Amino acid sequence: MLGAQTASAYVFQTFNWKKNIYGGSSTLASYQGTKAQDAFRQLQDSLRTCKSFTGVGWVGKFKAKVTVEQAPAVGDEALSFHVTSPLPDGDGGGLRDEHHVFVRTGTITASFEELNVGRKAQFPLRLIKKQVDRLSNAQRS
Numbered sequence: 001m002l003g004a005q006t007a008s009a010y011v012f013q014t015f016n017w018k019k020n021i022y023g024g025s026s027t028l029a030s031y032q033g034t035k036a037q038d039a040f041r042q043l044q045d046s047l048r049t050c051k052s053f054t055g056v057g058w059v060g061k062f063k064a065k066v067t068v069e070q071a072p073a074v075g076d077e078a079l080s081f082h083v084t085s086p087l088p089d090g091d092g093g094g095l096r097d098e099h100h101v102f103v104r105t106g107t108i109t110a111s112f113e114e115l116n117v118g119r120k121a122q123f124p125l126r127l128i129k130k131q132v133d134r135l136s137n138a139q140r141s
Helices: 035-047 125-141
Strands: 009-015 024-030 052-057 062-067 077-086 095-105 109-116
Touching: 009 052, 024 035, 024 125, 035 077, 035 109, 095 125, 109 125
Parallel strands: none
Antiparallel strands: 009 024, 024 109, 052 062, 062 077, 077 095, 095 109
């Protein structure tokens, strides 16, 4: 659902920040009928039970922790969570932090992601609000 695989149409955008070389991204996805609500519920249900996971990435095997936080008051409903994983000792230690915000407004979802290493990631709320307002207004037109 974060990647919008079941959407009728979607757009992916990469953000390059001046003060964070890791950047961020957003995915806007349009769904038919109640599929946007279904995608939201699926993620919401997953976040209730998934507190950690393991995988293999460019640094080798890793274990990530999932932490849900208070979502911003945007759209019809929103979720916010962090996925953190420790860096290998050879990379200076510390944490890799991904901040995710998933918003549904009508039949559209917007997913925002910010990555940071060594500091807490936080996708800019003003950009989330601006994009969600545009999506809400476009559906009313």
